[in-house]
Amino acid sequence: MEKRISIIGLNLSVFLFMFGVGLIVPLLPQKIITLTGSLKTVGYLASAFAVPFVLLQFPIGRLSDRYGCRRFLVAGYLICSASGLIYCVSNTQEMIFFGRLLQGIGEAPLWALAPALLSMLYPAAKGKVIGAYNASLHLGLTLGSGFGILMAGVLVKNEPFVLFALSGLLGAFLIFVTVKDPRAEGSGVETALDTGGLKKILAYPGILAVFSGIILYGAGYGISLTVLPGFLIQEKGFTQAQIGGFFTLFYIGISLSQIITGPVSDRHGRTKTMILGLFMITAGLGMFPGRDGWGIYPWLFLASCGLGVFCVSALSWLNNAVADSLKGTISGAFYLFWGIGFFTGPAALGMFGKAARGFTGFHVLAMLFLLQALVQWGLGYGSGKIGLGRKSDFD
Structure with missing residues (x-):
């Protein structure tokens, strides 16, 4: 039963969060253009997200093998929620880039650690559960983008960013209350990774x-x-x-x-x-x-x-x-x-x-x-x- 609750929590949290991501991604370029009046800085939005996202993958994976995946997943959702709040109050391009940097840090564990955790929870069906998780991720992104287009005239100003921040907060809560890591967390014992x-x-x-x-x-x-x-x-x-x-x-x-x-x-x-x-x-x-x-x-x-x-x-x-x-x-x-x-x-x-x-x-x-x-x-x-x-x- 605990395993089933864990997989439901993981899939639901990433679906809701990626729904929020789908809402805000089309809005960030326009927000930068409004503040700067130039297209030149728009391209840096991807880099501000990508650099921490890529560079942190291996270190976070290594730390999770030592301390457990769950705490890093919770932290990732909370960091992403904080980035949404920064988007809400940002009035300079530097603040937007800082929020994007935080989002890259927060999303790093969400993509990698959940599949790792699922493969331990369901060793005989890891392909099935990892596929379902990745599908939930992409489905949330797709529906969020579509919803943003349909509600373009209704969701104005900072409302999408508020929803994004709430999706991160809800994701952290779901992981905290539903997900169990099969390894003992916080032991600090070195693993086979040397x-x-x-x-x-x-x-x-x-x-x-x-x-x-x-x-x-x-x-x-x-x-x-x-x-x-x-x-x-x-x-x-x-x-x-x-x-x-x-x-x-x-x-x-x-x-x-x-x-x-x-x-x-x-x-x-x-x-x-x-x-x-x-x-x-x-x-x-x-x-x-x-x-x-x-x-x-x-x-x-x-x-x-x-x-x-x-x-x-x-x-x-x-x-x-x-x-x-x-x-x-x-x-x-x-x-x-x-x-x-x-x-x-x-x-x-x-x-x-x-x-x-x-x-x-x-x-x-x-x-x-x-x-x-x-x-x-x-x-x-x-x-x-x-x-x-x-x-x-x-x-």
Whole structure:
């Protein structure tokens, strides 16, 4: 019963919080423009969030393995709630950037530690529960954005930021009262994570291969939110309404595919579903540039589903490859490598696409995903040990 209450609390808290995120993300650029009268500083909003989010993934994962995940999840929601209050009272761009910095700090544990905790609570069904959690996250973001559009004339001034702050506060409360960490919290005892143990993990070819796929996954995710919409507008003549349709399909594809793939990966093996996801992304990114109008949507939807399939499979695979004492560390490493791809991929493709009118750039990216699939297929990953005290089931 405690496990079921914990998973309900984790999913409900992240759904409500991401609903709040969906409300405010479209408003922050306008708030910056209103204060500065310039578009130049808008781009820094992403950086102010991204830098702490990426840099803190591994340290927070390591600390959670020592002290437990629950307290860091509660702290993350409270920090995000504080950032919402700062947005409410901000009258300078510096205050907005400070709020965005806090939001990046607060969200770091929410993405990584909850999957780590779920994999310990449900070791035999980690794909299913991690997929449901990630789907709840993306569903909240999608519905929050849609609700913000529908209520644009009703929610004025600081009301969305107040709702965002309340969503963080409610998330902290739900985690505090519903979630149980299977490890003893606050013991302060060192875990198996030492320099030698970490080197053994990173020295395993299968894990390195998965991490390279995660970098590509992050690049594909970031490109889908930045370069791809620009390509659709400039090269395919998409309207803003059509771009909105693309984003809706993107989030639905990622959410739905994770819900479906999680249980499948538990039954049939995560390596198979990882490779399937990579092939789906390859097909979607490789085929859509040659299509026009409505013919583009099915291929982009296939690519977004592939991203979701790979995400839940890779995250479950990594959590299955290490002992419980390293769940937080390995999940933090997942989002560290994801962040590397997320913030370098769009810039790289943007520069390449500018020289080749975008078309060749997406085909090159598709070929990289295909190469990644072939590498993982070739490695095979039977079963083995990574020297941390138990056999790891590399499925």
